[in-house]
Amino acid sequence: DAKTTQPPSMDCAEGRAANLPCNHSTISGNEYVYWYRQIHSQGPQYIIHGLKNNETNEMASLIITEDRKSSTLILPHATLRDTAVYYCIVRVGYSGGGADGLTFGKGTHLIIQP
């Protein structure tokens, strides 16, 4: 699976949009981008995933660049409860023979300021 690069930490004001970048310049055509977050003392929580199109759900939006070498997770109206470590993970899709083990980096520690 391709390697990802994320900033170690970011701050965002409560009520503003939080934009978390991820670089995955070696991504291949059959690799998906997944985002998880982990609040202290809890297990990772799935947020969103995509292949090449932008995706949106009730939690966030995922914007993937046209060349797929980077992506941005957007939390539209950040609250204090969004303070967590956010992980960007790239994984080969099942049809490409990918196995299910996820490779986590150190993620981005997002701190929402009141």
Added chain:
Amino acid sequence: DAGVTQSPTHLIKTRGQQVTLRCSPKSGHDTVSWYQQALGQGPQFIFQYYEEEERQRGNFPDRFSGHQFPNYSSELNVNALLLGDSALYLCASSQRGTNQPQHFGDGTRLSIL
């Protein structure tokens, strides 16, 4: 609909002992993966079980072993515990054959004295 459940939540052992951790997957999931998360680090993949067999393994010694039962629940066993095995052990479940995400439990905090 219950999510992934793990037991116990906390455990204290001493060096050289053996430990068994348990995981029940989310309803509808048939695949279980285990991860180890040391303090301040991201989770590291240990292994994955599907159809009661180990299908993929990360870079962990064979002191780490597992089992999956016909109801898809799973156990993680660690023998000859070392101080470095102190960590949060996470279980994740998923549905084989799809690109749907893994769902994680809240883990078992294992402390080795």
